[in-house]
Amino acid sequence: MSTVSIVIPSYNDAEMLRGCLAALAVQTRPPDExxxxxxxxxxxxxxxxxxxxARVVTEPRRGVLRATAAGFDAAGCEVIGRLDADSRPAPDWTARVAAAFEADATLHALTGTGSFYGCGRFWRFVGRYLYLGGYFWSMGMLMGHRPLFGSNFAIRRTAWRAVRERAHVDDPHVHDDLDIxxxxxxxMGVDYDRALLVQVxxxxxxxxxxxxxxxxxxFHDIALNLREVGVLRRRAExxxxxRRRRARQAELAGRAAASDPA
Structure with missing residues (x-):
């Protein structure tokens, strides 16, 4: 199985962090780091x-992308999971992440959705279907692929290293998931797993x-990135x-079938 580091940025979130770490302590497949x-x-x-x-990495410069980048840079495993301090991952979260990357060599990033706690039924509905649903739909339209949700995603370490220099780390007013x-x-193949669940x-x-x-x-992050590459070009690319990923998946599946002695 692929090895998994989990990175959790935190700023004055000690009590929320305690809950996240408790959820990680009972994973069916513990993280490697x-x-x-x-x-x-x-x-x-x-x-x-x-x-x-947990290993503590200190990033004194405020900014969630700066903190995430510091954690990703320090991670030593093949796959880097990203949770927030207030995330409560399902017990099979790490196992699902490891299995997904192990099964598909063309997968570079994986994300899922979340359900909200600490609010009533109305806000749970708004959060899940309008706030997060709207985020996935609208950003997918702009990017040409599924966006990552910061409280619930994972990325190959090789993919992070390939794009690291393009991240707007010096800008403290960007969201890390959106920018990445x-x-x-x-x-880079990006998949959405509706069964990869966290509470937030x-x-x-x-x-x-x-x-x-x-x-x-x-809006600042969107404008920053669209100035560099426009929507039409992003969607076409x-x-x-x-298409290239599907061709690669078919090629790999053919090789696996040809090498299967059965």
């Missing part, structure tokens, strides 16, 4: 991480100011990349 990136916290983030057996999604090469906090809906800040960062 657990990294918590302390993004300048003043609470017990680092102590809680170490107590759970935009900079993936057209030939309903904090995005807690106050208007917080939601506006997230939205402003998203994405379509060609998917």
């Amino acid at each position: 657990l990294i918590v990136v302390d993004n300048g916290s003043t609470d017990a983030t680092a102590a809680i991480a170490r107590a759970a057996g 999604s935009f900079i993936l090469d057209p030939d 906090s309903a904090r995005p809906f807690a106050n208007v100011a917080g939601f506006q800040r997230r939205a402003s960062w998203a 994405g379509a060609r990349g998917r």
